[in-house]
Amino acid sequence: MRFGLRCSMSCKTTSMNETESTRLQQDIIERLRSVIDPETNVDVVRMRLVEGLTVDSEGRVCYTFKPSSPFCPIAVFLAQQVKQAVAEVTGVTAQQITVTGYVAADELTELINKEI
DSSP: OOOOOOSSOOOOOEEEEEHHHHHHHHHHHHHHHTEETTTTEEEEETTOOOEEEETTSSSSSEEEEOOOTTTTHHHHOOOOOOHHHTTSSSTOOOOEEOOSTTTTTHHHHOOOSOOO
16 A cells, blocks of 8 residues: 555644554554455455555545546445545544546545535
């Protein structure tokens, strides 16, 4: 998994110490291993559908979600599952998700980042 995503939130570790930041990233990755693509029965981490994970000092998380194909029929479902899984990790306060490699990437990025 690659780290260091560009996003609109300030996702730089400043006041959170390095150990806490690393632990939170590991906790998020571990939680994402439970998000299974129902078409392949493989988790989203192993499929590399989530990349560029960064965590800032406030617990805000930035990452890229890339569906397995540009026309993935379950992209919205998987994006929602990923967002929910990350939100459930203790210490995460906000998320900024960028969708790439999908025919409606801009629309899904906007949709998935709306606050409910």
